[in-house]
Amino acid sequence: MTPALKLERRIVIIATAFVLVLFGLAAMAINLFHVGLPTCLTDIKPFQKGELIAHSPTHYELRYVAKMWDFEPKEVTVPAGSTIDIYVSTPDVTHGLILLGTNLNLMVVPGVVNYARVKLDQARNYQLLCHEYCGTGHERMAANLRVVDAATFAAAKSAATPAPVEQGDAMVKLLEAKDCLTCHSVDGSDGIGPTFKGMFGRKTKLKGGSTITADEKYLREAILDPSKTIVDGFDDVMPKPEITDEEVNALIEYLKNLK
Amino acid sequence: MELLNERKIEIEPGLKRMILIELVLPTALLVIGIYHGLMQVLYRAGHIHTRKVLGLEYYQGLTLHGVVNAIVFTTFFAVAFGYAVIRFYLGRVNMKIAWLSFTLMIVGTLLAAGAILSGTSSVLYTFYPPLRAHPAFYIGLTLVVVGSWIAFFNWLPVYFSWKREHPGEKVPLAVVGIFAAFIVWLIATIPVAIEIIFMLIPWSFGWVATVNVPLARMLFWFFGHPLVYFWLLPTYVMYYTMLPKVSGGKLFSDFAGRLTFMWLILYSAPVGIHHQFTEPGISSTWKFVHAFFTMLVAVPSFATAFVMAASMELGARERGGNGLMGWWKKLPYLDTQRWLFGYFFCGLFIFIFGGVTGIINASYNLDIVVHNTSWLPAHFHQTVAGPVFLSYIGMTLFLVARLTGKEIKLPRMNVWVPYIWTLGIMIFSTGLFISGASGEPRRTNMGLTYANPDSPLYHADWQTPRMLGVLGGTIMTIAALMFFIVFFATLFARSTRQGALELVVSEPYHDENVRAVQSFTPWLVGAALLLVIAYTPPIVQTLRSNFPGAPPYTPDRPTPINTSNP
Numbered sequence: 001m002t003p004a005l006k007l008e009r010r011i012v013i014i015a016t017a018f019v020l021v022l023f024g025l026a027a028m029a030i031n032l033f034h035v036g037l038p039t040c041l042t043d044i045k046p047f048q049k050g051e052l053i054a055h056s057p058t059h060y061e062l063r064y065v066a067k068m069w070d071f072e073p074k075e076v077t078v079p080a081g082s083t084i085d086i087y088v089s090t091p092d093v094t095h096g097l098i099l100l101g102t103n104l105n106l107m108v109v110p111g112v113v114n115y116a117r118v119k120l121d122q123a124r125n126y127q128l129l130c131h132e133y134c135g136t137g138h139e140r141m142a143a144n145l146r147v148v149d150a151a152t153f154a155a156a157k158s159a160a161t162p163a164p165v166e167q168g169d170a171m172v173k174l175l176e177a178k179d180c181l182t183c184h185s186v187d188g189s190d191g192i193g194p195t196f197k198g199m200f201g202r203k204t205k206l207k208g209g210s211t212i213t214a215d216e217k218y219l220r221e222a223i224l225d226p227s228k229t230i231v232d233g234f235d236d237v238m239p240k241p242e243i244t245d246e247e248v249n250a251l252i253e254y255l256k257n258l259k
Numbered sequence: 260m261e262l263l264n265e266r267k268i269e270i271e272p273g274l275k276r277m278i279l280i281e282l283v284l285p286t287a288l289l290v291i292g293i294y295h296g297l298m299q300v301l302y303r304a305g306h307i308h309t310r311k312v313l314g315l316e317y318y319q320g321l322t323l324h325g326v327v328n329a330i331v332f333t334t335f336f337a338v339a340f341g342y343a344v345i346r347f348y349l350g351r352v353n354m355k356i357a358w359l360s361f362t363l364m365i366v367g368t369l370l371a372a373g374a375i376l377s378g379t380s381s382v383l384y385t386f387y388p389p390l391r392a393h394p395a396f397y398i399g400l401t402l403v404v405v406g407s408w409i410a411f412f413n414w415l416p417v418y419f420s421w422k423r424e425h426p427g428e429k430v431p432l433a434v435v436g437i438f439a440a441f442i443v444w445l446i447a448t449i450p451v452a453i454e455i456i457f458m459l460i461p462w463s464f465g466w467v468a469t470v471n472v473p474l475a476r477m478l479f480w481f482f483g484h485p486l487v488y489f490w491l492l493p494t495y496v497m498y499y500t501m502l503p504k505v506s507g508g509k510l511f512s513d514f515a516g517r518l519t520f521m522w523l524i525l526y527s528a529p530v531g532i533h534h535q536f537t538e539p540g541i542s543s544t545w546k547f548v549h550a551f552f553t554m555l556v557a558v559p560s561f562a563t564a565f566v567m568a569a570s571m572e573l574g575a576r577e578r579g580g581n582g583l584m585g586w587w588k589k590l591p592y593l594d595t596q597r598w599l600f601g602y603f604f605c606g607l608f609i610f611i612f613g614g615v616t617g618i619i620n621a622s623y624n625l626d627i628v629v630h631n632t633s634w635l636p637a638h639f640h641q642t643v644a645g646p647v648f649l650s651y652i653g654m655t656l657f658l659v660a661r662l663t664g665k666e667i668k669l670p671r672m673n674v675w676v677p678y679i680w681t682l683g684i685m686i687f688s689t690g691l692f693i694s695g696a697s698g699e700p701r702r703t704n705m706g707l708t709y710a711n712p713d714s715p716l717y718h719a720d721w722q723t724p725r726m727l728g729v730l731g732g733t734i735m736t737i738a739a740l741m742f743f744i745v746f747f748a749t750l751f752a753r754s755t756r757q758g759a760l761e762l763v764v765s766e767p768y769h770d771e772n773v774r775a776v777q778s779f780t781p782w783l784v785g786a787a788l789l790l791v792i793a794y795t796p797p798i799v800q801t802l803r804s805n806f807p808g809a810p811p812y813t814p815d816r817p818t819p820i821n822t823s824n825p
Contacts, residue, residue, distance in 0.1 A: 008565070015561065019618065023554055026623045027547075035624045037536050039543040042804045068817035092819070093812050094387050094472065096537075096631050100698040105627040107538040110389055110472045111806030114539035131631040131700035133318065133383055135390065135814035136310070139704040142716050182817060189713065192815075237815040 034117075035103055044113045046089040052076045062145075064088040066095035066108045066130065069137030069182050077146040079153035080123045089113045096132035099145065107132060123149045136237070137182060137192050171254040178241050186258060193238060194231050200255045205232040219252050267661070267759040270346055273354050275662055275758065277361055281339035282655045284365075285332040286746060288372075292327035293739045295320040300687070300732030303633075303703075304725040305710030317704040318381040318814060325384030326375060326400075329643060331368050333490050334403055336651045337444075338364070338410045340493050341437045343658060345414045347762050348431040349421040352413050360409035367402025370395045381814050383702060385479065386459070388470045391811035391820065394463045397455050404448050411441040429777060432516050433500045433762070438779065439520035440492035443485050446528045446786065451482035462811060465820075469808025473540040474801045480531035481794065488527035488556075490643055494606065494650040495519060498567055502603040504765035506590055508574025514771035515566040519559035521782040526556040528786065529793030536626045540804065545797045546623065552793060553621035560614055567607055573768055592678075595670040599763070602653025605677035606646030609684060613641030616692070634695025636702075637688040644684060644735075649677050652742055660749050664758035668748035672741050680738035687731025694724035 029035045050065040050072030062084050065072045078084060088097050088108050095108040099118065106114045120126065130141035148156070175181050175196075183192035194204075200219070205211050207230040212218055222229055226238035243251075295315070301307050302317055310316055315323070338360070345352060373395060374380040380392035418434070454475050461467045499516035503509050510516065532549035535541055572586055580586030590604070591597040616638040620626055629635065660667055667673055695701070699721045703709070708716040710725060775781070810819040 012561075012565070019554060019557070022618070022622060023551075026550075026625050029624055035627070037543045037546050037624055037627065038539055039546075040540050040800055040804070046807065068812070092817060093389050093809075094476075096700070098631070098698050098700065103627050105537050105630050107535070107631075109476065109539055110809040112473055112540040112804070114537075129698070129700055131698075131703075132387075133390075133702045135812070135817070136318070137817075138318075138702075139708045140716070142708075179817065235815060239816060239818045 038106060038114050038116055041113055041115055044087065044115070046091075046111065046113055047087075048089075048091060052078070058082050060084045062086050064097065064143075066090045066097060066134075066141075068092050068135050069130070069141040070179075071097075071128065071130070071141065071143035074143045074176075075146070076144075077148055077153065077156070078120070079150045080147050081119075081121050081150070082147070083117065083119045085115065085117050087113055087115050093134050094132055095130045095134045095141070097128055098131045099126055099128045101126055104128075105131075120145075120147045123147050123152075140182075140191060171250065174247065174251070178243060178247075180241070183238070193234055196255055197258050200252075200258070206230060207232050207234075216252055219255060220248060223248055223251065266347075266764055267761040268347060269757075270760045271351070271354070274342065274346060274352070274357065275760070277354075277357060278339045278342055278760075279659060279662055281335050281342075281361065281364075282659055283750065285327075285335040286652070286655055286743075288327050288368075289332050289739075290743060292324055292332065293736060295324040296328070297732055297736045299324060300728045301706075303705040303710065304729045305706045305712075305722075306729070307706045308711055310704070310707070316378065316381060318383065318702075319375065319378055321702060322381050322383050323372075323375050326371060328648075329384055329490075330400070331371075331403065333643075333647070333651070334407050335364065335368075336655065337440060337489065337493050338407050339658070340496075340654060341410060341414065341441065343760060343762065344433045344437045344496070345417055347760055348434050349414075349417045352417055356409060356413045360406045360413065363402045363406030363409065367399045367404075367406060369399070370402065371399030374399060379813075385483070387479070388459060388462070388472055388475050389809035389812050389819075390814055391463050394460060397460050397463060401452065401455055401460075404452065407441075407444065408448070411445065414438075414441075429513075429772070432510075432513060433496050435517055436492055436496035436499065436520050439524050440489055440496070442524050442779070442783070443492060443527050444489040446524075446790070447482045447485035447489060450478040454478035454482075465811075469810055471801070471806055472809050473538075473804075473806055474798070476535065476538070477531075477541070477794075477797060477801055480534040481528070482531075483534055484531045485527040487639075487642065488523050490647045492520070492523060494646050495523075495563060497650045497654060498563060498603060498607070498646075500765055501599065501763035502567060502607075502765070503570035503574070504763050505597050505600045505603065506571040506574055507578060507597075508570045508572070508765075509768040510765045511566050511569035511573060512769045512771065513767040514769070514773050514776060515562055517773070517776035519563055521776050521779070522559040523556070524779070524782045525785050525789065526552055529789040530556055530621075532793075532797065533621045533626070536623065537630045540801060540806065541797050542800065545793075545800075548793060550621055550623040552789070554618070557614065557618055557621075560610070564607065564611070564614075570765075570768070571604075593674045595667075595674055598667065598670065598674045599653050599657060601674055601677040602649045605681040606649040609641050609645030609649075609681055612685075612688065613638060613645050616641065629695055631701055632695035633691040633699045633701050637691035637695060640684060640691075641688050645681075649680060652746075653677070656742075656746055656749065658760075659746070661761040662758045663750070664754040664756040665749050665752050666755055667745065668752050669745050673745045676738050676742045676745070679741065680735055683731045683734030683736075683738055685731070686727055687735060690724040690727025690731060693727075694721040697721070699724075 047063060051063050052073060053061040055061060058081055060078055060082055066088055067090060088106055090108045090110050094110065097106045097108055102118055104116055104118050106116055108114060124147060126145040128143050128145060130138060185191055185195045186197055188195050188197040199214055202214050203211055204214050226240060227236050230236050298312060298320055374393040380396040382390045382392045386392055458470050458475055462470045499510060530549050530553040532541060532546055533553045536546055571590060575586035575589035578589045580589035591600050620629060620638060708714045709718045711717055812819055
């Protein structure tokens with residue numbers, strides 16, 4: 001055997017060993033660092049409500065509902081050092097869930113619940129994003145998981161006596177409950193639909209060329225029968241909402257004041 | 260470029276016309292596909308803060324980019340190149356059946372393209388349910404696939420009659436490679452055909468209300484990974500049978516080529532679940548099994564890298580190259596007579612990085628760091644937009660010029676195309692690897708949120724890698740433009756001689772005679788066994804778990820489609 005051939009044979013052996021070692025390390029990490037992959041769970045049925053459930057001061061169950069195009073709950077706070085069992089379910093299409101800065105990376109598949117456990121020791125804000133294309137609003141689908149130190153967490157908890165709720169906050173809750181904020185914002189930025197901020201009384205160009213002033217009559221019609229008039233630059237994608245007359249009145253009053 | 264003394268044969272005008280259309284049409288479509296590649300990097304870097312540009316919505320353009328570049332261009336090329344190889348080495352094919360396959364593929368492409376351009380099928384080229392495309396999208400893709408099957412079936416009688424007339428002879432290496440490609444394609448497309456024909460088409464018409472999403476996803480990835488070997492195998496055919504010759508050397512080992520092709524038949528399919536590591540509904544045991552098989556499917560690519568280096572080294576040393584590195588200086592990098600060399604060599608270079616990152620992705624739990632981040636498009640652009648793309652466009656130019664009897668126009672520009680493309684793709688991928696490793700999601704219109712300084716979701720930390728993405732993407736577009744100029748200038752130039760079918764044929768240096776790699780049968784039986792082992796338990800799990808079905812959704816509405824009014 002020539003020296004060159006010997007060298008090449010040695011390189012092939014080293015390369016093979018390298019791949020096997022890499023694979024072995026991946027396998028070892030399952031036991032040593034508990035970095036495994038999600039498996040098949042069939043005893044937990046898909047759920048419709050996202051919530052944080054405290055099992056003990058340092059053990060939480062966090063149920064996420066990933067839906068077009070938001071996570072529920074949108075914002076949760078846990079104390080540092082908590083172990084969190086994350087379950088995620090979707091009522092509509094395929095989504096993804098990546099918790100930036102951690103090893104949590106899950107697909108969210110209709111019909112089946114996904115699960116992983118994380119332990120978060122550092123007090124900071126963790127952002128979670130949807131990382132699977134789920135439709136027009138995919139790039140806005142994000143939420144926050146706040147980790148605060150234990151003292152701050154306890155203080156915030158004891159201070160959480162019911163504060164007087166302003167009318168504005170209640171309206172934002174209503175808008176959230178009706179899924180309006182998936183497409184419309186209250187901060188002035190246009191999304192899939194035009195922003196609510198400054199909407200009332202604005203001269204608005206419609207698809208087809210006509211211009212209207214967004215008065216009470218127009219807004220009521222636009223809420224109850226969204227396909228009838230479409231604002232120029234946006235698409236006819238809003239479903240008819242399930243909303244009572246009182247809620248429509250309250251919403252219009254709210255829009256009047258949202259300058 | 261007369262230096263290579265390729266073998267040439269006169270072929271029937273009908274077959275010539277068909278091969279030419281199958282090469283030129285997808286190359287023309289590629290112009291649109293690459294245009295949206297450029298738009299992608301601009302959107303993602305936050306240079307565009309809107310949903311659509313020039314009437315094309317972001318996710319619609321992304322669907323077009325994937326379908327045109329990765330499905331239409333590749334399948335047409337594989338079929339055209341397959342016809343060229345079979346006709347060249349084995350003999351005449353049945354033209355009636357050839358035109359039937361051609362017609363199905365053209366009609367399918369038009370249907371799918373129409374569905375995408377109408378804006379009703381922005382479901383990306385993975386078309387995951389319950390996002391629903393227009394039925395024409397699914398039917399179009401099915402016709403393209405069925406058309407390519409018919410092409411393969413058309414080659415079988417030619418193959419068997421050649422075997423009868425040449426008893427005891429080895430089947431030409433290129434033919435073995437093309438057959439391997441289409442056997443892998445057949446294995447891959449049967450599950451996806453089941454998904455599309457029995458699940459998605461009835462559901463998209465509203466004949467059935469719901470679809471089992473975990474099952475559909477598993478069938479898709481049963482297809483999705485062998486698909487990449489279907490792309491890669493024609494490239495390997497060019498590497499084994501042409502690269503040694505254009506580099507001025509000989510094929511180091513004929514056996515290595517045959518083993519590579521057979522090995523890919525054996526291992527390319529029982530690995531699909533490595534795309535589904537982070538999914539629920541599949542037990543982690545079977546994920547581990549698929550991870551293990553994936554390591555085995557990497558072996559022939561390592562072997563290929565070794566054999567190609569050895570083949571090039573043989574010729575380079577004969578021309579006076581010496582020392583450990585000195586022979587590298589004796590390769591025809593910018594030789595306008597041997598211009599195919601750059602298209603092959605650059606692909607091999609890019610594939611080193613594509614291959615290594617592929618090993619990372621497939622390494623079980625290592626995947627959770629990068630799954631569905633921009634790391635992934637960086638990896639697969641270094642494979643499909645590296646060796647596959649460069650060898651396909653190079654061979655397209657070569658075959659078209661030879662079949663029409665034309666000289667390559669702008670030869671100095673032509674030799675630089677692969678090097679500029681390589682520079683672009685290395686910069687582009689570096690950017691995507693960096694941001695992907697810190698979690699930047701793939702297939703996302705970043706310009707509206709994560710790359711928009713006015714958005715509360717803005718990520719400044721991904722801005723530098725995004726700039727690398729734009730720089731690399733722009734360089735790639737320049738290289739592609741140069742290629743299109745050379746290609747169309749050559750196509751529309753005046754013929755200088757009689758057109759003929761020509762292929763480069765390398766001589767083997769070691770022409771081993773190993774019986775085990777000279778028959779497809781044992782490898783096909785092995786592949787079938789492995790598939791049954793690797794897929795039966797996960798599919799049974801998916802069926803038995805009785806997951807509730809999902810109604811269809813269009814991408815623009817958060818409520819299901821009213822099936823009575825689709």
